[in-house]
Amino acid sequence: MVTARGGGRFAPSPSGDLHLGNLRTALLAWLFARSTGRAFGIRMEDLDRVRPGAAERQLADLAALGLDWDGPVVRQSERTALHHAAIDRLSAAGMTYECYCTRREILQAVTAPHGPVGAYPGTCRDLTDAERAERRAQGRPPALRLRSRTTEFEIVDELCGAYRGLVDDFVLRRGDGMPAYNLAVVVDDADQGFDQVVRGDDLLASTPRQAYLATLLGWEVPHYAHVPLVLNVEGKRLAKRDGPVTLADRLALGQTPRQVFSLLARSLGYNATGPDQLLAHFHPEHLPTKPWTLTPGSVV
Ligand code: GLU
Numbered sequence: 001m002v003t004a005r006g007g008g009r010f011a012p013s014p015s016g017d018l019h020l021g022n023l024r025t026a027l028l029a030w031l032f033a034r035s036t037g038r039a040f041g042i043r044m045e046d047l048d049r050v051r052p053g054a055a056e057r058q059l060a061d062l063a064a065l066g067l068d069w070d071g072p073v074v075r076q077s078e079r080t081a082l083h084h085a086a087i088d089r090l091s092a093a094g095m096t097y098e099c100y101c102t103r104r105e106i107l108q109a110v111t112a113p114h115g116p117v118g119a120y121p122g123t124c125r126d127l128t129d130a131e132r133a134e135r136r137a138q139g140r141p142p143a144l145r146l147r148s149r150t151t152e153f154e155i156v157d158e159l160c161g162a163y164r165g166l167v168d169d170f171v172l173r174r175g176d177g178m179p180a181y182n183l184a185v186v187v188d189d190a191d192q193g194f195d196q197v198v199r200g201d202d203l204l205a206s207t208p209r210q211a212y213l214a215t216l217l218g219w220e221v222p223h224y225a226h227v228p229l230v231l232n233v234e235g236k237r238l239a240k241r242d243g244p245v246t247l248a249d250r251l252a253l254g255q256t257p258r259q260v261f262s263l264l265a266r267s268l269g270y271n272a273t274g275p276d277q278l279l280a281h282f283h284p285e286h287l288p289t290k291p292w293t294l295t296p297g298s299v300v
Helices: 020-035 054-064 076-092 103-108 129-137 181-191 201-216 247-252 257-267 275-279
Strands: 007-010 039-044 096-099 143-146 152-157 161-166 171-173 194-200 223-227
Touching: 007 020, 020 039, 020 054, 020 194, 020 223, 020 257, 020 275, 039 054, 054 247, 076 096, 076 143, 076 171, 076 181, 152 201, 152 223, 161 201, 171 181, 181 194, 181 201, 194 201, 201 223, 247 257
Parallel strands: 007 039, 007 194, 194 223
Antiparallel strands: 096 143, 143 171, 152 161
């Protein structure tokens, strides 16, 4: 997907059907890419929970709404050699260490009094060879963490502005040997030529880690746009249990894909029944900055 004009992407996890919040993020990713003359690609982030058939249904739903994409859909699980090569580069530079902590131990560890909240407390950062051998002998499969040289990094987001956030010794390779999300996303975006990252703002807090990692690997930090989430009437992040929230649910109610599209367009402040019509009027600076609350009666 590497193109001279750059690229944007939508990177869903194929763990189930996309709901209206995911579809709205996909539409925004498409709009940001197309309105800036970029290519647009889709990457299935299937290193984790995969539901059989979900990837195919997600693609069919995106196509039904009129979104198109360039090049073949890429599966992250087919790219693990690249992920491991990046981890090896960091290890060769002395920038990784094995971590034997369980999730519970990390939660229970007393963080340094002035340490950043939510950061890995560094328990395994300076283990001696003997201590490491002892833990290895207990048979715990280690994760591999970044030996970060900073505790913060600032990114600039097109919608959220300058955002300075935590960078800790985050996991690069999980205990099961698989690449961790924060590593894989950085490697894949750079390798696939995606210089524009549009996604839900629930991922904003992870972004300083990812941007810092990109700089360590010698890559350009992508342009970011974190878009507000869709909420249910209780003000919580929309979930599948919130009623008819997938395209299939809406079609079963007798709505058409065009009607579902115009609902999404309206939530962004536009009257449009298809992507090209919306693209002709799209101005990111006019996008709503608040989350969209989906009420059960929202139809068209
Ligand atoms: N796969 C992630 C998700 O579905 C998105 C990652 C990204 O866009 O960077 O939440």
